[in-house]
Amino acid sequence: MTGEMLSPTDIKILQILQRDASISNVALAEKVGMSPSPCLRRVKQLEASGVIRQTVALLDRRKLGLGVLATIQVRLQRHTEEGAEDFAKAMNDLPEILSCWAMTGRQDFLLMALARDIESFGDFVTHRLLSMPNVRDVQSSLVLKEYKNQTAIPVKISG
Known part of the structure; x- marks a missing residue:
């Protein structure tokens, strides 16, 4: 999956997850206008394709x-x-x-x-x-x- 292949929904998901990766799938699905199961599938596809490389906690040095x-x-x-x-x-x-x-x-x-x-x-x-x-x-x-x-x-x- 490359940047050209991302759907508008994928892009919304990525924008939200970059601000708060700890958001629940239910809340994420609500924000992007999807039901939870398809939303979770989309996130898993973004992870499997490598677009989402890893999820981390950002610390205050x-x-x-x-x-x-x-x-x-x-x-x-x-x-x-x-x-x-x-x-x-x-x-x-x-x-x-x-x-x-x-x-x-x-x-x-x-x-x-x-x-x-x-x-x-x-x-x-x-x-x-x-x-x-x-x-x-x-x-x-x-x-x-x-x-x-x-x-x-x-x-x-x-x-």
Whole structure:
């Protein structure tokens, strides 16, 4: 199932679930104008097709004592497919890393990382990232204030 194959009802379902995935099927069905059984079938189809990748709870990092959010640009020493794959796999094992993207341009990777405080972030960069075998250098930027941080993907009804 691709974006072109989504019906207006599918799009409404996705819009509602992105705002509140804990909504009951009965309430969801009511909001999209369906009976519960067909609505649940539609949700299951969206899950089976991979359009709905997973359902999660979004946590408040500050309430969990994670006061530092940072982006980290990483350049590798060796620009091989194997070197990039090894680095990406290593990022999956680091709980501090929220996101890891391979990039075009001057930097090879862009990371989004969390830490308790500046000191623990510095330790992470110095002792974990910079000590990795293929890392040439890193540049980090601390997030001062979040103005927008959304997880919802804009899905709209065509036309």
